Amino acid sequence: QVQLVESGGGLVQAGGSLRLSCAASVRTFNSYSMGWFRQFPGKEREFVAAIFWRLGITYVADSVKSRFTISRDSAKNTAYLQMNSLKPEDTAVYYCAARSGTYSMTRGDYDYWGQGTQVTVSS
Secondary structure, eight states, X not given: OOOEEEEOOEEEETTOOEEEEEEEXXXXXXXXXXXXXXXXXXXXXXXXXXXXXXXXXXEEOTTTTTTEEEEEEGGGTEEEEEEOSOOGGGOEEEEEEEEESSOOSOXXXXXXXXXXXXXXXXX
């Protein structure tokens, strides 16, 4: 069982930055991948970014690729989503998720989810 705890959400002005963190409660995360998704009110969760933990291979959705970066600290079993140049349309609840093996852009492929953290970008 993997437990994921997110932090770092909050209120920020347009153009600002936030860094979300997701800590995984396992001895080693090398056999997993971690993804970030976001959910707008009344919408399905959409893929944002993912990282294949063991090799550090990342993938970021085209819609945010120029502004968001995913990274990891293996010693802390923690992934980060660095969000720059935030826009009001980035306002959503952000979730981290984990799955065994390589990363996926499909939310149904992930077995474990964090509780979500609210990101609000004011104009």
